[in-house]
Amino acid sequence: DAKTTQPPSMDCAEGRAANLPCNHSTISGNEYVYWYRQIHSQGPQYIIHGLKNNETNEMASLIITEDRKSSTLILPHATLRDTAVYYCIVRVGNDYKLSFGAGTTVTVRA
Amino acid sequence: NAGVTQTPKFQVLKTGQSMTLQCAQDMNHEYMSWYRQDPGMGLRLIHYSVGAGITDQGEVPNGYNVSRSTTEDFPLRLLSAAPSQTSVYFCASRRLPSGTYEQYFGPGTRLTVT
Numbered sequence: 001d002a003k004t005t006q007p008p009s010m011d012c013a014e015g016r017a018a019n020l021p022c023n024h025s026t027i028s029g030n031e032y033v034y035w036y037r038q039i040h041s042q043g044p045q046y047i048i049h050g051l052k053n054n055e056t057n058e059m060a061s062l063i064i065t066e067d068r069k070s071s072t073l074i075l076p077h078a079t080l081r082d083t084a085v086y087y088c089i090v091r092v093g094n095d096y097k098l099s100f101g102a103g104t105t106v107t108v109r110a
Numbered sequence: 111n112a113g114v115t116q117t118p119k120f121q122v123l124k125t126g127q128s129m130t131l132q133c134a135q136d137m138n139h140e141y142m143s144w145y146r147q148d149p150g151m152g153l154r155l156i157h158y159s160v161g162a163g164i165t166d167q168g169e170v171p172n173g174y175n176v177s178r179s180t181t182e183d184f185p186l187r188l189l190s191a192a193p194s195q196t197s198v199y200f201c202a203s204r205r206l207p208s209g210t211y212e213q214y215f216g217p218g219t220r221l222t223v224t
Contacts (some may be wrong), residue, residue, distance in 0.1 A: 012179060043217055096141065097145075097168060099155050100145075102151065
């Protein structure tokens with residue numbers, strides 16, 4: 001399984017874009033990049049996933065480098081409600097054992 | 111849809127007591143799983159199930175039992191509670207087969223063992 005590396009914490013100003021990096025240099029060809037977030041005390045929430053191409057949905061954008069060794073989750077206009085722990089996970093799509101590391105604690109400041 | 115529901119929300123046990131944490135989902139998902147989250151840590155997989163009658167171990171299965179008699183329910187049993195099992199427990203479900211990994215999580219059960 002590819003391991004991921006994320007910064008332990010980052011701050012972001014409200015209304016600005018938040019760019020969350022994730023390194024996964026040992027990713028293999030059939031592994032997807034997934035992002036989840038966990039708002040204080042709640043269960044994790046799925047945000048987005050991708051294999052090779054950049055992806056966008058109503059919550060965020062996912063930019064994956066051409067060599068797939070790193071990715072960036074972009075929250076285009078961060079709000080105070082985006083304060084959460086963000087998890088980057090790399091797994092094969094049909095894998096049954098999804099686990100979460102420590103993630104990045106993102107604090108959005110007014 | 112109620113999604114994934116968990117009961118109770120909070121529980122305090124004495125060392126050696128047993129109890130069952132309940133998890134139910136109304137999305138007809140084949141896959142269900144249990145995680146624990148210790149303070150300041152990520153989530154660790156305890157057990158999972160890919161359908162009624164099928165269960166398997168995750169990273170940290172010791173001290174826990176599961177069974178899956180229906181698609182909807184996936185209870186987690188603590189056989190003899192220990193202080194090391196003080197944690198927040200999350201249940202999750204997702205559809206199978208799936209090329210994606212969108213799991214739906216419950217609100218959690220906060221367990222304290224004294």
